[in-house]
Amino acid sequence: MNKLEIDWTRCDGHGLCATLLPDDVVLDEWGFPVLRGREITVGELPHARRAVLACPALALRLNAPAKRD
Amino acid sequence: MTMLHAARVDLRVIGEPRLLAGLDQGRVDRQRHLWTHGAQPDLTREAYTHLAEAVGLRGRGGAAFPVALKLADLPAKGIEAVVVNGSESEPVSRKDRLLLTLAPHLILDGATGLARALGAPHVLVAVHDPAAATSVREAIMERDDGLAIEVSDTPGRFVAGEARAVLSALEGGPAVPPGRRILPTRKGYHQSPTFLSNVETFAQLAVLARLGSRGFSSTGLISEPGTQLLTIDGAVQRPGVIETPTGVPLEAVLKFAGAEPGPVLLGGYHGRWLPRTNALTLQRPDVSAGIILALGSDTCPLGEVHRVAQWLASQSAGQCGPCVFGLASLVDDFDRLVKGDPAGWHDAHRHLGLVPGRGACAHPDGSARFLASALEVFGEDVRLHLAGGGCGRHVKGVLPVPGGAA
Numbered sequence: 258m259n260k261l262e263i264d265w266t267r268c269d270g271h272g273l274c275a276t277l278l279p280d281d282v283v284l285d286e287w288g289f290p291v292l293r294g295r296e297i298t299v300g301e302l303p304h305a306r307r308a309v310l311a312c313p314a315l316a317l318r319l320n321a322p323a324k325r326d
Numbered sequence: 327m328t329m330l331h332a333a334r335v336d337l338r339v340i341g342e343p344r345l346l347a348g349l350d351q352g353r354v355d356r357q358r359h360l361w362t363h364g365a366q367p368d369l370t371r372e373a374y375t376h377l378a379e380a381v382g383l384r385g386r387g388g389a390a391f392p393v394a395l396k397l398a399d400l401p402a403k404g405i406e407a408v409v410v411n412g413s414e415s416e417p418v419s420r421k422d423r424l425l426l427t428l429a430p431h432l433i434l435d436g437a438t439g440l441a442r443a444l445g446a447p448h449v450l451v452a453v454h455d456p457a458a459a460t461s462v463r464e465a466i467m468e469r470d471d472g473l474a475i476e477v478s479d480t481p482g483r484f485v486a487g488e489a490r491a492v493l494s495a496l497e498g499g500p501a502v503p504p505g506r507r508i509l510p511t512r513k514g515y516h517q518s519p520t521f522l523s524n525v526e527t528f529a530q531l532a533v534l535a536r537l538g539s540r541g542f543s544s545t546g547l548i549s550e551p552g553t554q555l556l557t558i559d560g561a562v563q564r565p566g567v568i569e570t571p572t573g574v575p576l577e578a579v580l581k582f583a584g585a586e587p588g589p590v591l592l593g594g595y596h597g598r599w600l601p602r603t604n605a606l607t608l609q610r611p612d613v614s615a616g617i618i619l620a621l622g623s624d625t626c627p628l629g630e631v632h633r634v635a636q637w638l639a640s641q642s643a644g645q646c647g648p649c650v651f652g653l654a655s656l657v658d659d660f661d662r663l664v665k666g667d668p669a670g671w672h673d674a675h676r677h678l679g680l681v682p683g684r685g686a687c688a689h690p691d692g693s694a695r696f697l698a699s700a701l702e703v704f705g706e707d708v709r710l711h712l713a714g715g716g717c718g719r720h721v722k723g724v725l726p727v728p729g730g731a732a
């Protein structure tokens with residue numbers, strides 16, 4: 258279960274993720290990422306990890322969040 | 327039916343009073359509490375889990391998460407704290423501060439009983455209302471639980487009431503939700519397992535421990551028996567807090583409070599406008615934290631919604647881009663819509679799709695839910711406004727907005 262997630266408290270809308278992962282991330286009209294929400298396949302993992310490391314705000318992450326409040 | 331008057335909030339009961347029992351003469355001290363409810367029985371963790379499951383008890387803070395599941399999610403050992411979330415940041419809600427102010431021992435019974443059952447050494451009560459905080463501090467002096475009970479004042483901002491924002495504030499940090507979605511049951515107070523729930527949930531637990539599942543189920547729905555606290559406000563003759571059996575028809579509550587005919591908002595400013603009020607019963611999750619707002623029929627609905635949208639935007643913690651920019655854009659969209667600009671209507675629909683699920687907490691989601699339901703339910707008003715003449719009514723400010731936004 259590998260999915261992209263965003264720590265919205267960190268994201269400043271630099272937009273690198275949308276350039277590096279155009280199939281999974283597009284930017285909204287304010288420049289913040291909109292995730293496609295699909296699962297990242299094993300073959301795509303290395304590239305997705307590189308994108309995560311490239312995020313200047315350390316806001317892009319890989320993995321399944323626990324759901325609940 | 328009883329009618330009580332205290333702390334400038336009217337209390338009323340439909341059916342049998344449980345949480346509001348004995349409050350007819352104001353704050354209930356230790357002695358009067360024991361006389362009304364009897365002593366809190368000592369139950370095990372298994373007993374609490376079993377009871378909560380048997381009566382389908384759900385959290386009363388809005389999310390309506392099943393208490394039994396929350397208990398089951400805690401590890402077997404090392405539970406650090408039980409946290410009573412009394413920050414009640416929804417501006418219309420009064421039920422929690424009312425319980426804290428008038429029935430503090432019932433809440434403390436629920437919290438300390440559960441803390442002992444879980445082996446948790448700390449009980450923390452997060453409150454932002456000064457009168458409520460004083461009442462709880464006095465109550466702690468009146469009793470001896472052998473536990474460390476602490477009362478903390480938290481800020482009143484809307485998102486400061488979110489569970490993880492409360493935990494952050496209790497640890498001396500900022501009262502904002504953290505970016506990572508971590509469950510308090512795993513990493514709560516000081517990164518240790520914590521049971522956190524709403525004030526009313528603990529009062530219900532205290533009642534449940536005494537009555538047992540059978541006695542607790544003598545009123546209310548089969549699926550979720552017992553009573554619930556509702557706050558009703560807006561265009562009503564008798565605003566205040568009402569205790570009712572779960573599943574009471576909304577119409578009955580509206581009539582009871584003397585509500586004017588007109589649209590009704592259920593669940594507060596993160597809730598929804600109801601397309602109609604008949605044939606609807608009040609239960610979780612729809613009733614959320616129990617807030618009912620009657621709009622009446624002589625104010626401009628879209629103008630009222632615009633005022634609330636301004637307040638919702640002002641309550642963003644300012645951490646998350648889509649919430650900050652999205653809510654600000656929606657305020658502008660609704661402003662243009664009220665003035666009759668069709669582009670405002672189009673932009674509102676687009677922006678409502680860009681806000682939910684894109685923040686550290688549920689503030690953008692709840693705000694979008696409120697605004698989207700307004701566009702649905704007030705379709706006829708939208709049409710009138712876009713036709714250029716408005717709906718012919720002024721904005722009277724029926725929906726309370728703290729600080730009275732412009």
